[in-house]
Amino acid sequence: MKKAYRAALLRFDPEGRALYDEDGLLVVGPDTEGRQRVIDAGSHAAVAPHHVDVAVTDLPGRILAPGFIDMHIHFPQTDIIGAPSEGLLPWLENYTFPAESRFADPAHSAEVAEVFFDELMRNGVTTSLTFATSHPASVTAFFESAQKRQLRMITGKVLQDRHSPDGVRDNTEQSLVDTETLIRRWHNVDRLGYAITPRFAPTSTDAQLQGAGELAAKYSDTWIHSHVAENKDEVAWARELFPQARSYLDVYTGFGLMRERAVYAHCIHFDDADRQLMRETKTASAVSPTSNLFLGSGFFDFEGADRVDYRYGLASDVGGGTSFSPFATMLAAYYVGREGQTKPGVSIAPSQLWWRHTGGAARALGLEGVVGNLQPGCEADFVVIDPKATPLLARKTALATNLEELLFAMIVLGDDRLIERAVISQALPN
Ligand code: GUN
Ligand code: ZN
Numbered sequence: 563m564k565k566a567y568r569a570a571l572l573r574f575d576p577e578g579r580a581l582y583d584e585d586g587l588l589v590v591g592p593d594t595e596g597r598q599r600v601i602d603a604g605s606h607a608a609v610a611p612h613h614v615d616v617a618v619t620d621l622p623g624r625i626l627a628p629g630f631i632d633m634h635i636h637f638p639q640t641d642i643i644g645a646p647s648e649g650l651l652p653w654l655e656n657y658t659f660p661a662e663s664r665f666a667d668p669a670h671s672a673e674v675a676e677v678f679f680d681e682l683m684r685n686g687v688t689t690s691l692t693f694a695t696s697h698p699a700s701v702t703a704f705f706e707s708a709q710k711r712q713l714r715m716i717t718g719k720v721l722q723d724r725h726s727p728d729g730v731r732d733n734t735e736q737s738l739v740d741t742e743t744l745i746r747r748w749h750n751v752d753r754l755g756y757a758i759t760p761r762f763a764p765t766s767t768d769a770q771l772q773g774a775g776e777l778a779a780k781y782s783d784t785w786i787h788s789h790v791a792e793n794k795d796e797v798a799w800a801r802e803l804f805p806q807a808r809s810y811l812d813v814y815t816g817f818g819l820m821r822e823r824a825v826y827a828h829c830i831h832f833d834d835a836d837r838q839l840m841r842e843t844k845t846a847s848a849v850s851p852t853s854n855l856f857l858g859s860g861f862f863d864f865e866g867a868d869r870v871d872y873r874y875g876l877a878s879d880v881g882g883g884t885s886f887s888p889f890a891t892m893l894a895a896y897y898v899g900r901e902g903q904t905k906p907g908v909s910i911a912p913s914q915l916w917w918r919h920t921g922g923a924a925r926a927l928g929l930e931g932v933v934g935n936l937q938p939g940c941e942a943d944f945v946v947i948d949p950k951a952t953p954l955l956a957r958k959t960a961l962a963t964n965l966e967e968l969l970f971a972m973i974v975l976g977d978d979r980l981i982e983r984a985v986i987s988q989a990l991p992n
Contacts, residue, residue: 563592564616565616566588568606569620571586571587573603574935579913580916586605586626587613589609590942598942598987598988599942600939603937623948623949624947629933629984629986630686630888631689631919631929632682632690633849633926633927634691634827634877635690635883636881637717638661638671638693639661640881647857650792650796651799653857658881663728665694665700667699668702672703676707681886685888685978685981686978687886688714688944689715689924689929689934691825691927692716693720693787694719695730700719701717708753714753714754718785719737719744721761721770721774723769723770726761734773756784756785757786758781758786763813775819786824788814788827790810790829791831792830810831811839821845824843825845825847829849829862830859830860837869837872840870846874846926846927847875849864849874849876850879851894852891853879862898864895873926874926875919875923875925875927876891876919887978889973892916893973893974897909911966912970913969916969921935942987943984943985945985947982948979951976955976955979
């Protein structure tokens, strides 16, 4: 059965420009498989006459917007947010690997997966490209919980067969067998997707990277998910380990790990040849500014990315990142955009930041027209925003004289309190 929601409505056009109807109507209904999709969206005056028989839920004072997409997050790092460290490599050794070793236990994996999804929902994140751990049990726990909640979610078993301590290090051959078994079990089941996930080049042997590339070719609509060029010590280490590669990024090309649906977190210490390689291979960056600021990794070059025009979107990178909230990530991206700017002026426009965490992230993931927008045909994952969620937000959003000011007020002052509810596209019997 069709349903309609009347509220302010935020969508994006194919160029990534924001479309906003102060008095909007969102009409959703089941497709042939019973999955709830957007049927119509726009101003109430234009849309309502076409749907006179549809029951309308009035949401006065609320804004409906696409569910956020987090392009890079680690569900097993939920409990290590805010772990202090001099930088990436000691942080991995002292906090991350010990915490991740616990995910050999299916019960622990299942417990943290529930906490993780509850937190995503409270923050309005309806899709994420997610690191699990090297233990297949962590992947199973993640997918089982996501499936029960009917979420569109992507994860994969981490591959790390060297330079990793006992408890997280895997075995080359077994890791590839496990990856293929998990792809066959979960990829494209309901709304779930599999990501082939080498942790980063320094913790995989050539044989493991080679095997990952072969699986990526065999299962060409899976995702590839890794890290690159985050931290200067990491870059130096990668160059020592792979002296034949032109750059750290180039290591991945050599193993067939750059293609559409390949996503690399960070991409900070790049030159233009790296950026060109991203563009040519249709590979995407997951820009993780709260993590980069917290771990002192550096500043993503937004100008460089736009100049070369390759795909990127925003990500929290929890637990290197400091917040599940897309508002915190967008604000940090704004700061980083200012820092890296060569021309004077403001940083990234608020509507662009928002697009990079919704429709633009969907495009970078190869999911344009599926999630991240509220245009007809998209799956109906959306957030109900209460712009008066706190006294200061109420004052500030009431003072906004245009859309950019309204979005910026929420980016600067907002957190999980802004998200009244996340609505997930359900598959209902027709
Ligand atoms: N590089 C390799 N592993 C990790 C990780 O878990 N987090 C971050 N931020 N960078 C990494
Ligand atoms: Zn990460």
